[in-house]
Amino acid sequence: MTGGTNQQGTARPRRADARRNEQAVIDAAARLFVASGIEVPVRDIAAAAGVGMGTLYRRFPTxxxxxxxxxxxxxxxxxxxxxxxxxxxxxxxxxxxxxxxxxxxxxxxxxxxxxxxxxxxxxxxxxxxxxxxxxxxxxxxxxxxxxxxxxxxxxxxxxxxxxxxxxxxxxxxxxxxxxxxxxxxxxxxxxxxxxxx
Amino acid sequence: MTGGTNQQGTARPRRADARRNEQAVIDAAARLFVASGIEVPVRDIAAAAGVGMGTLYRRFPTxxxxxxxxxxxxxxxxxxxxxxxxxxxxxxxxxxxxxxxxxxxxxxxxxxxxxxxxxxxxxxxxxxxxxxxxxxxxxxxxxxxxxxxxxxxxxxxxxxxxxxxxxxxxxxxxxxxxxxxxxxxxxxxxxxxxxxx
DNA sequence: TTGTTAAGCGGAGCAATGTTCCGTATGTTG
DNA sequence: CAACATACGGAACATTGCTCCGCTTAACAA
CATH class of the missing domain: 1.10.357.10 (Tetracycline Repressor, domain 2)
Incomplete structure (x- = not known):
């Protein structure tokens, strides 16, 4: 459901940095959730993942x-x-x-x-x-x-x-x-x- | 426990405006809790009670x-x-x-x-x-x-x-x-x- | 009544955090 | 390598909790 190809199989896949960043955010969030609970500030997650707020919010609106x-x-x-x-x-x-x-x-x-x-x-x-x-x-x-x-x-x-x-x-x-x-x-x-x- | 006299019975009672304001805050809070839940902003409670933030926080620190x-x-x-x-x-x-x-x-x-x-x-x-x-x-x-x-x-x-x-x-x-x-x-x-x- | 005093008041201001917006950078394709 | 869409980053704004301090006024005495 999060993958790169659509049902046509012909669409351009997501950019490599986008996929990399998505995973970095998930990893950082997983770490911070354990350390500080799931209410940890969004800023901290973005910082730990090494991405900006915009990147995080684009991929995970909520x-x-x-x-x-x-x-x-x-x-x-x-x-x-x-x-x-x-x-x-x-x-x-x-x-x-x-x-x-x-x-x-x-x-x-x-x-x-x-x-x-x-x-x-x-x-x-x-x-x-x-x-x-x-x-x-x-x-x-x-x-x-x-x-x-x-x-x-x-x-x-x-x-x-x-x-x-x-x-x-x-x-x-x-x-x-x-x-x-x-x-x-x-x-x-x-x-x-x-x-x- | 909220009253004005202490165990000596000799201390000066709280000022009339203080008691009035405390009740006003409780009434306002009760109203807003029903309307918006107990997480309603403190500012709103103070405003509804007609008092300043300082007054509210002095009486109810949390x-x-x-x-x-x-x-x-x-x-x-x-x-x-x-x-x-x-x-x-x-x-x-x-x-x-x-x-x-x-x-x-x-x-x-x-x-x-x-x-x-x-x-x-x-x-x-x-x-x-x-x-x-x-x-x-x-x-x-x-x-x-x-x-x-x-x-x-x-x-x-x-x-x-x-x-x-x-x-x-x-x-x-x-x-x-x-x-x-x-x-x-x-x-x-x-x-x-x-x-x- | 009036003066003195301390209790009490109010809200500006700071800090933390969520959320948006847009100029800039870069991966991808031909 | 050029062109372009995708994606990036972080400044800026909004909301809300909380503090701090100069001003007001109730209470009391003379």
């Missing part, structure tokens, strides 16, 4: 675009782990819990990412990227649980994913707060018998 | 101080509702769910409050204010459940409160996300039999 680029691979890996866990787990429910823990561990180690994911103003692209890739995987796990007769739940996959993401906010900076624990409890609740909205 | 002042009464009401619900509910568990729903409804209607509550940098005072008042109430409800033999849980009251608060983030701006629903599921999980961290 911060969300940059965050998406930096974490694309890890989101993909998480998505692919879903079916794998389903295949190798004793029950769909175990698979769901294991998969959720994977997602939690990912979010918790990225300072500020979980919060950005819920920010309706300014991170739509990020939200969409995660939702598009991960909600179907979650749905698949829920469907499997449904078919396995474990007494499956009336939770929307989207709602559950957002809940899990929310529970990760602020984890990692508070020893009294354990996101994995709460996510496990939430999923237990999803599989518990009674309901009342 | 935004958290202002938020605490604005919502103090509602937090207090929520805290007092805990024992009341415990007395009038069929089971401690029902009381806990009802109380949590009360808290959720409060947070969800205050744009940005739930997010600020988890913001470790910049809102410590807010976090502390809520935690100090509400965690003991939550603990009381959990203890009651514990004593009632419903098979009570190993959740810290603090952790549960933070989880509930987190689940409220971003609710109210997304019809596909229902915070009450997820909180109910979380509490169901808290009362479910098995555990694994």
């Amino acid at each position: 911060r969300a675009d940059l965050v998406v680029a930096v974490y694309r691979h890890q989101v993909e890996a998480c998505a692919e782990a879903g079916p794998a866990l389903l295949a190798q787990s004793a029950t769909p429910r175990d698979a769901l819990i294991a998969w959720a823990n994977l997602f939690v561990d990912f979010l918790v180690t990225k300072h500020g990412l979980a919060a950005a994911l819920q920010d309706r103003d300014g991170y739509e692209a990020l939200h969409t990227s995660f939702v598009d890739r991960l909600v179907p995987v979650c749905q698949q796990l829920l469907d499997a649980a449904n078919s396995s007769g474990t007494g499956a739940p009336q939770v929307d996959a989207y709602e559950l994913m957002r809940g899990i993401g929310n529970l990760c906010i602020g984890a990692g900076s508070d020893p009294r707060y354990n996101a994995r624990h709460l996510v496990t409890l939430l999923i237990s609740g999803v599989f518990a018998p009674q309901q009342n909205s | 935004r958290a101080d202002l938020v605490v002042a604005v919502y103090r009464h509602q937090v207090e009401a929520c805290a007092e509702a805990g024992p009341a619900l415990l007395a009038q509910s069929a089971t401690p568990r029902d009381a806990l769910i009802a109380w949590a729903n009360l808290f959720v409804d409060f947070l969800v209607t205050k744009h940005g409050l739930a997010a600020a509550l988890q913001d470790r940098d910049g809102y410590e005072a807010l976090h502390t204010s809520f935690v100090d008042r509400l965690v003991p109430v939550c603990q009381q409800l959990l203890d009651a459940a514990n004593s009632s033999g419903t098979g009570a849980p190993q959740v810290d009251a603090y952790e549960l409160m933070r989880g509930i608060g987190n689940l409220c983030i971003g609710a109210g701006s997304d019809p596909r996300y229902n915070a009450r629903h997820l909180v109910t599921l979380l509490i169901s999980g808290v009362f479910a039999p098995q555990q694994n961290s």
